[in-house]
Amino acid sequence: MRWSLKPKPQTEKVEALQKALQVDVITATLLLQRGIETYEAAKQFFRPSLNDLHNPFLMKDMDKATARIEKAITNNENILVYGDYDVDGTTSVALMSSYLKTVYPNVATYIPDRYDEGYGISYKGIDFANDNDFSLIIALDCGIKAIEKVDYAKNLGIDFIICDHHRPGNEIPQAAAVLDPKREDCEYPYKELCGCGVGFKLIQALASKEGKMTKDLIEYLDLVATAIGADIVPINGENRALAYLGLQVINTNPRPGIKAILNEVKKTELTITDVVFIVAPRINAAGRMKHGNYAVTLLTEENKELAAKYAAEINEYNLDRRETDKRITEEALKQIEEQKEQNRLTTVVYHETWHKGVIGIVASRLTETYYRPTLVFTKSGDKLAASARSVKGFDVYNALEACKEHIEQFGGHKYAAGLTLAEENYEAFKQAFENVVSKTIDRDLLIPEIKIDDNIDLSDITPKFYRILKQFAPFGPSNMTPVFMTENLIDTGYGKCVGADKTHLRLTAKQRKSSINFVGIGFGMGDKIDAISNGKQFNAVYSIDENEWQGNTSLQLKLRDIR
Secondary structure, three states, rough: EEEEEEEOOOHHEEEEEEHHOOOOOHHHHHHHHHHOOOHHHHHHHOOOOOOHHOHHHHOHHHHHHHHHHHHHHHOOOEEEEEEEEOOOHHHHHHHHHHHHOOOOOEEEEEOOOOOOOOOOOOOOHHHHHHOOOOOEEEEOOOOOOOHHHHHHHHHHHOEEEEEEEOOOOOOOEEEEEEOOOOOOOOOOOOOOOOOHEEEHHHHHHHHOOOOOOHHHHHHHHHHHHHHHHHOOOOOHHHHHHHHHHHHHHHHHOOOHHHHHHHHHHHOOOOHHHHHHHHHHEEEEEHHHHHOOOHHHHHHHHHOOHHHHHHHHHHHHHHHHHHHHHHHHHHHHHHHHHHOOOOOOEEEEEEOOOOHHHHHHHHHHHHHHHHHHOOOEEEOOOOOOEEEEOOOOOHHHHHHHHHHHHHHEEEEEEOOOOEEEEEEHHHHHHHHHHHHHHHHHHHHHHHEEEEEEEEEEEEEHHHOOOOOOOOHOOEEEEEEEOOEEEEEEEOOOOEEEEOOOOOOEEEEEEOOOOOOOOEEEEEEEHHHHHHHHOOOOEEEEEEEEEEEEEOEEEEEEEEEEEEO
């Protein structure tokens, strides 16, 4: 692990913010590191509200999108709400379809089959719309690169409204409206919305034209918060407000489908991390193991008994998904070892029988193991399909673009992407990808980095300090859980390996010449036991959380690394 201490903000800025907010120096430092420099900015950060949301009509083509939907309603047209099969796509479809159905009955949904149609807008989906007399398709979380498919639909008399957040190519589809804050000609103030967030802006615009207020749409924010967490978009600016308010809905009055998922896992008060690791995988499992339609059905179901039935089914899909991704990860690791490819700067593996629904998860696991840009391929029809994952700081999308002569299609983000190619191009692509990464990656990025917010003493950790830290949530990209370093620690003699397989480390740390001590728990850090034994002095990197034991709650150190 590389330990990197974030730069200290200017002393005068820290002192000014301390004075304005009446907080300690560590809290002021944490806020400045997150770009919060004034009392007003801090108030907005700690108390997100609907007032933080931008006017949806600032987004390019929003006027065209609302006008086309109004025209469809006036002319009694059939509207098809189309979205991808992942969490962002299925929550987007659930949000848009359930809102439209409150004002208009002729609305249906369509999720492409991951295996038959693949990612994004498909010709099969357009043909379905044509066969069933749909003249307007609202595509969510996909479509920004579907130039030919939008033209194909247009020739059949079908209009598209595209709500996407992926990077556009050189050309924008000739749709009735294209909503994407990443368009170069879009001046929308916040660029990092997820697909469901763009969908929410559209229903916000539609609602305003019907005389409704944004507060009338709060019930939809549980879907938006789920998509924000699952799609790993920055949790700052508008996303922070949407995630914060959406979590309140999840924890107080979630829709029956989300409530049913929580009942399955017996969880009550959720953080955004819980959404990422509990709710999102179950919604995703439908599209991975069966069909994304199951997720939309669950998320739009209003009957509690039916929602409970659907959630139980989806939980089974998730258990299947876990077993499958564990097996494929083991096979992929074995393949890497047998091919003796540990010296490469990229990981590219392929097996024709690997389950297409879990290759993205497997790519993430391989990235955690070898820490380098990773692609996992499987057979998809007569093509090969892959999921790409990257290491922090390296843009895998740009790397794929540099290899596009070998690729049939690709799309995605800086750290996660998908692609298809012809089987005969696999070896040439594999070598080209290795060459591009070798020439462009900073070698330091191949060593995992822990970014440390501040160097503090254990005496700085008080109940009051932790209460303020909790208000920094929800955490995510651009506002990660604060990580601290403390130096000159010793274990007071209680350090041991714990857990069924003794792979976790538990210790009681104190600084020399101080009586204050804290329990520390390091998951998967059992191999560090020698570093803390026999009174050895060590430094630790950790975050702070609460431990509940036999009715008592205490603060503990969640260890990240030890030296």
